[in-house]
Amino acid sequence: MKRWLWILPILLIALTFGVVTAQAQSGTPHTPTDDEVNAVAGQLYCPVCENIPLDVCGTQACAQWRDLVREKLSQGYTADEIKAYFAEQYGDRVLAEPPRRGLNWLVYILPPAFILAGLFILFQAFRTWRIPEAEQAQASPPVPEVGDEYLRRLEEELKKR
Amino acid sequence: MLVNLGYGAVFITALLCLYSIGAAVYGVQRKQAVWVDSARNAMLLIFPLLSLAALSLVIQLVTSHFEVAFVAEVTSRAMPTYLKATAWWGGQAGSLLFWAWLMSAFTSAVTLRKWERDREFLPWVIVVGMVTLGFFLFLILAFENPFARLWALPSGRVEAHMFAPQGATLFIPRDGNGLNPLLRHPGMIIHPPMLYLGFVAFVIPYAFAIAALITGRTDDRWIRLTRRWALWAWLFLSLGLILGARWAYDVLGWGGYWGWDPVEISAFMPWLSGTAFVHSVMIQEKRGMLKHWNMILIITTYALVIFGTFLTRSGVLSSVHAFAQSEIGPAFFLFIGLTFLASMSLLFWRWNSLKANNQMTSFLSREALFMLNNVVFMGILVICFWGVIFPLISELVTGQKVTVGPPFYERATAPLFVVMLLLMGIAPLSAWRHSTAKTLGRAMWKPFVVSLLAPILAFAGGIRLWAALLTFWLAAFVAAVTLYEFWRGAQARSRRHAEPLPVALWKLAGRNRRRYGGYLIHLGVVLMSIGIIGIEVFQTETQRTIPQGGEITLGAYTMKYDSLAIFDTADNRNAARAVVSVYKNGEYVGELHPRRDFFYDSQQSMTIPGVRSTWEDDFYVLLVDWLPVTAEGATFKVFHNPLVNWVWFGGLVFILGTLVAAWPERETESAAVTAWQPGGVHATGD
Incomplete structure (x- = not known):
């Protein structure tokens, strides 16, 4: 029986490696596509230009905000969470509709x-x-x-x- | 020299306006026709004078006199001559002069009509026309003078003034800023004149309505005299809206044509109240009802016309369209408030003499359905108005600015548009005065059955969205009813007069152009609604960065990035022009050239889509202009817009129908009226 004991450490190492790799893979940030970014950006309005949705705004500032949307998506934020984040940062004017309050x-x-x-x-x-x-x-x-x-x-x- | 001539002409015109108002009021007070005639003659001088002013400005624009601030602001040497000339309405100061010039043309046209029978209206029509024109001339002289020149002050600053400040020397820039690239589009060259024509033309029915209120001649004479004016105004406004939509589709680069932008809405609002008006006046003509309501509608339309110009020009609500911003907002606001209050006061003063001559006899009569139609149009108007001004109210009350965007408007107006379509299907089949569910059902069942084919076919074609199926059914229902009406009328006349069917149809339509023009308009709306459903419900899009030779697939379409050319053009642009091959279901269907142009003079870029257009759909390819565009790789935004061309085709049919309805008929005005007695008596002769 002792002859097989040497396999145990190998199995343990393999198992640990497998678990770590799997965890690392599941934690790999997903890179959102342009379409995924636009789907969220289209529901937001440029915080500085008037009445221009973020997905079609050509300014440098809006390009950076789209990158921010991409970053948030890659961090696992949902569309609603991103909208809430933008509203908190830049005011309710970034939302396509006034929030239902007051x-x-x-x-x-x-x-x-x-x-x-x-x-x-x-x-x-x-x-x-x-x-x-x-x-x-x-x-x-x-x-x-x-x-x-x-x-x-x-x-x-x-x-x- | 020319600028002094132009400015002098505007100044003299303003004085003539004041004189005209004074002489008209004095003449009517003193009952001296000679003063009223003098006011009329003064009004006749205004159009040639403003034409002189306009001509001098256009010459300055075309000949690149950059010492004139407006010329330097909206033109550059590299611009082609036609764009330099049309830059007249590309900036604020010029467009105010354009508005005033159009207004003077319309008031002159009114003055030239035969006034023997309606002399009591004349002084008040002059007053209203001249007050409106005078306000715009005041704006030009006080705030936005297109003839002001640039002067270098001793301090080194450059300022725009009409006359040389002390110690200043004329400053002539080497080149101008050039027109905003977004405005360098054929649609944008014609779109503002059409909108302005619509705006200005609606002043005429308003002037007659006010004249009717002041004189107490509250029968439907003012409506009969101005119904064609109203239809022409409506035609121009409709054309302006359609051209604006086309411009947005071609230039703004979001793949759509209507973004519920405040400035778009500001042009749409007078159209809505004007549409309610052109329907509602028929009730007064046919049944002597809704006299108060028609007054309210035309007063509202006038206020919205001024409000629309105010929104575009004041910069209070900045938007993609609000290129011009200035301090004229408070003046506009005051003018709208004063004219609205004065008009409503007059209406309340005459309230009792505007009683209806008839009563409603049936909930399903055509007048009842028209009234419901009015509620629908006014409902859409309230949604639009409230959505446009709410951000200002929010900012005033809470300090927090909010955006009221497309989701709000689309959700709020969609049910009303559905009801509007339904009414368009039912109303033509109902009779004036009296209709019952039985008679209506009997007239309706055949088109109803035929219309069911549309949603069935759509369902069989794979469409499962109930909203799309419902709208397709409604569109088919309205189309079936309208065509059925044409057929029934032609058949009845053909039987009675033993005429071939096409001859009978032609003669029938010729006898009542407004009715059959109206039916054509309904058909136009049906076609447009099919296109709107196509793009609103079935539009798809994707965006990707691909290397040269790379492909993007969207639905049945695939595009391949073949090559890119970057070059300077003669009119001072740098163009990046991509060549993409388009395949549908794997089969090559053509080549598109989306491009991005950078304008050196204004330091702005614009994207021009490459579009493959068919009746079935548009494949719309844009070069994304905020990312690098190189031969190695570029980012494309691609849209698939099903049925969108039905919007433009429907628009053409719509305009054709309005032309038919508005075309002058041989009917003489004397045939319409035989007598009128004061006291609100309905005494029309027909």
Whole structure:
């Protein structure tokens, strides 16, 4: 049995080497492609130029910020984490949309509120303006067949022009 | 000499504006027609005078008189003559003169019409036109004088002044800065004039609306007199937007055509309210309703026209388009505020005389659907307006600047665009005054069934995105309804008058150009929406650095980097021009030449894409300009843009439809009106 003991240290060394190598391989930073960088940079805005997404901005500063995105990606940051990092460093203006908090809620609430109010006013106006059904029945002649009706309406509209 | 002539012409024009306003008001107060006629004659002088000013500026630009600050700012010796001439509207001071010149042309055109029947409008149309023009002339004289010259002061500083400061000598630079490279594009040469034509033309219906409010002539006469003006204004604005989109696609290098940039939106907003207006006025003409609303729409459009110019020119909201920045912002802001308040006050003053003559009879009538359409357009307008001004509000209130970018606009407006398409499909089938679900259903079922083919075919073709399938169905539905309307009308007329179908269609469309032009516009929108879905939903892109001989594959396409040539051009550029071969499914389909040009005079570069365009898609190759471009290796950004050419084709159909709708008809104005009595009585004769 002792004859086989010499294998043990070799096995241990091999095992240790294997584990270390595997760890080293898993820890090797992945080099992100241009597309991966652009996918994140496209969701960010140049902190110094106005209204230019980071993925298409040609300034030297933006090239450096794209490198920073690449670096963060290689460190394992997610897109959301990178966006949060940029917002922390350069302010909310780097985000494509205002974050949903405080005054910024107004940007999301006001337009739908206006549209709903418009629809409500329109609905109320329809109800107020609308002629009662009975009067309507008297005012409107029975609807004839489609072909004749269409021609009549068309001629009428052309006359009214 | 020429600059003095130009400046003098602007100065005299400003005085004439003031005189014209004073004479018109005095004439109407004193009921003395001679003063109003004098105001009109003064207004007629303005166009030749401003043409003289414009001509003197263009001569300065073309002949490279760099002692003129504006000429030195926007031109250089190396620029071709046509670019030097069109640099007139490439900078702030020149574009304000351009605006004023166009305005003078439009006011002169209005003055030349027959005024016998509408004399009560004339003084107030003059006042509104001259107040607007006077404001722009004031900006030119007080802040942005394109004729100011460069003077070397005794201290050694160089400043721009109209007249020589004490002890100063004229400073003549050896060369100018040259036009911003991004503006050296055919689209950008025509795009601003079209937008400005649209902006300026909308002032005319506004002037008539204000005249109607002041005089109390609140029937639909002002609408009938200005409906073609409004359509032409809308045509130019639409054309300006389409050309701007094309310019962005060709020049800005992001592979798209619309970036929801504040300046793009500032041109889009008056278009939205103008679109609501051109639909809504039909309700007033046909049914005598929505008189208040039409006033609100034209007042809003006017305010947005000035606001749009303000956004572009003030630099308050800097963006890729805001090349010019100056101190004219507060003046613009004050003018918009004052004119808006004055107009709304007039409206409230006349509120009771603007009562509707008719009542709504059906929720499904065409007028009801048009009103819903108005809510949709105004909803999109509110989203745009709020998105544009919110960063300023945020900065004012919290000190924190925020960006409101495309994701916000796309998410907020997409449902409204869907509703808009749906209404475009339903409204043409509904009748004025009265429609029921039954009559509408009966008219709609055939186009509805045909339209279902589109999403079925798209699904069979492998498309699984519900948003794309829905939009394809809607586009097909609107197209089917529109073509069905053409066919039904032509068939009915053909039967009645025993005419061949094409003759019947031609005569029918000729009898109501606005109706059938409108249908063509709808078809244009359908085609554009197909293109928009193609690029918004199915666009793909990739970016890679490859050596010479290297390849990039994107979908069915492969591009191979063959060679690169770097050379100087005669107009002072350094060009890096790559040659790439393009293969589709392995088969060679052609060669593209993406390039990067560096302009020595302005020290700026621009990228020009190489594009393979077909009805099916665009294969769009850019040289990434911030990375080294060498024969050994270069970085390319490649886009696959499916169906994008349908946007441009749809745009052409759209413009053609607007031309048909806006084309003058033989109808005489007297046929439209027989009598009018004060007190808001609806007394049209047709």
